[in-house]
Amino acid sequence: MLAFIIRRILQSIVVMLMVALLSFTLFRYVGDPVVSMVGRDTTFEERAALRETLGLNDPIVVQFGRFVKNASMGDFGISYEQRRPVIDLIAERAPATLELSFVSGLFALVVGVFMGVYSGLHKDGFLSKLFQSVSLVGISLPPFLIGILLIYLFAVILGWLPSMGRGEVRQLGFWSTGFLSFSGLISLILPAITLGLFQMTLIMRLVRSEMLEVMRTDYIKFARARGLTNRAVNFGHALKNTLVPVITVTGLQLGQIIAYSIITETVFQWPGMGYLFLQAVQRVDLPVMGAYLVLVALIFVVINLIVDFLYYVVDPRLRMEGGAVS
């Protein structure tokens, strides 16, 4: 067990290093950060001096080594654009992204499971067909288009919901939350739907097919024969058994939601980490870009690590063979 954990953690570190190296190689092609840092009247001598101070003239290997060394100590440098420690910027923006991801995930799970169960039980019903069509939209339309359509419908035409921003935000220590004000809550609705629609669709389809499968099994028939209520059969026995794959998928998708909130945050001017990253790319703010990519890689690696451990716990065969999951 211990050997397995150590091996997994070492592999994760290699993955993190690869991500960092890849992002560093890509940074070379983004452009010159100095252009966005100074005004147009700044002389070439001053620009060159700035480049030297930032260490941009060093070979890429040296820059990479410096980044890894500092990052391993939790120091991601100072943002070129905002001139504050990157770690502070990310900490400031993280609550917005995490709250949005949490609500999106919850939305995807609750609505997805509900729609999945319903269309699994009444596979020929009108609503089931409607759900299927909706899910097709969720799978096929890109999030920015969904976001813009929702904004036009609910903000411009109907005027019910805000089109952008987080609404009123309250501070709880270091955490800024939108959960405690009405405007904060209604501001969450559109972006959460936009971000969670794909995952909702995925969960719905998964639950639906699992339900169809389970409903055919013998123990459901026996349960009905025992005279159990529909509620007990459908939710107590059938749904429970469909949830194992759903939980796995949801866990993995949570990483996706956090990482891919970039587009949703941009459309809704949501002040989270994804928006911070996009701004950084446009301004060639290398320290922010590096920190964000490493952070996202970390989220994925940690989630995968946990999933691997859970498999190990759940599946006795892995223990017998001594560990490795291929």
Add this chain to the structure above:
Amino acid sequence: MVARKAFSRILVTSAAIAVMLIAVAMPAQSKTFKWAFQSDAGSMDPYTMNNTMTLGFTANIYEGLVRHAKDESIEPSLATSWELTQPDVWRFNLRKGVTWHDGSPFTADDVIFSWQRAMGEGSDMKSFVAGIKDIKKIDDNTIDIITKGPWPLLLGDIFRWYIMPKKWCEENNSASVTGFKSGTEETYATRHTNGTGPFMLQSREPQVKTVMVPNPNWWDKRTDNITEAIFTPIKADATRIASLLSGELDMIYPVPIQDVQRVRKTPGFKVMEGMEVRTVFLGFDMWRDELLYGDVKDKNPLKDVRVRKAMYQAIDIDAINKKIMRGASYPTALMIGSNINGFDEALNKRFPYDPAESKRLLAEAGYPNGFSIVLDTPNDRYVNDEAISQAVAAMLSKVGIKCTLNSQTRAKHFSKIASMDTSFYMLGWAPMSFDVHNTYFNNVQTNGQKIENPQPGQGNWNCGNYSNPEVDKLLNEMTAEIDPVKRQALISKMMQIHKDDVGHIPLHQQALSWGVSDRVDLTQSADNTLSLRWVMVK
């Protein structure tokens, strides 16, 4: 069925929530003004970044010795009057009884401190005060500004140089500007302010939200009725438009060209348009002996004025105006627009669009079959910049010049052309001083990298090094000429020579486009900045 019952319960609940939301969405009556631009101000410290947005935004909080009136003319601000006591000495009488937002008095020491700060490490405002040799304090309310030689343009140069409080800056560790050499982190002044202006900063979250409230002790009579001003940068065009049309914001800019008609047709909104001070133009590499990006070997066709003129006359500017800019541009023959001091209507006649003449000129210059060339263009800087370049490439190909595009983001484009690594490039220029000299000094005067002892910043953006000694001489003369009539004669002569040389191909001035709700009245500035002091909320 249980599931069906649960579902209908959800339907009812969501309908109830919807009704609640309608009730809440009704705005309360207040004089709050909310507006959005496509990007945020770089800093609240007005010396950190010399760009129009940052300086226009902080102008609501800080003030200079002089300021712009509604018609862009110079009027007194922190200085009440000034006179030339010698050709290079300006005496300024400072306004008495002005206080900073924290209540302390404004004095001559603040002006001297601000000059030192603007000249110091990390400041991006050096070019604005470069003409000042020294500032002497006469008494608390009088100063002498000594310029490096006669400097008639002083007022235009310094109107964006705002005065900052000496004591406050020193006490808050902001005596020098956030620079990279002097400790890399921001100073206190990056997110906090203490100005003399009509508005005070209440809260600042960079890239998210900035809130300002009126300064109750402002020295001037108020011309606005705002009780609170909230600024949100909104990057995505569609979202910016949506938040205007949904009534959440009172004003947004810019309105993308394709959305102008929509905003205009929506009742309750209007689009304010006007000529922006920025001119977009094309430049040539005129110093290399061999074309860098192209198929001509051993010589540089762009050195031949006939070739440059052929390229000029191959461009159908009306088509660009109608098809690409949808009318939202002002074709120009000069590097400045009619809203810039020094403009001369008599010279503003373009060489006509004439492909046959282009071909004739090319043949005469020895290129009957044309040649190939690469046009460097940004794709995220000017309105439809990439589309314009594509059109130019297509038009050039019709006269035999095979023009391919190298289209890049601003971060890559500007560092490439600034290092003169280009044969043919697009650039735009907005003279922040509203004077012709700024544009021609930066783009037309011989590039400082190519000569001995240049003036600081000379020809910094003359990326292809157009160089004509006569033009250089006239530009130097006009900086020292105090008589406006003689000065205009120098300007017109200089612009005529540059035009005959086809030193650049001017394309157009962009149109400003602001989306404004009927709830507010405001004044548009030609440099695309918003002054809150002219905003009336109904």
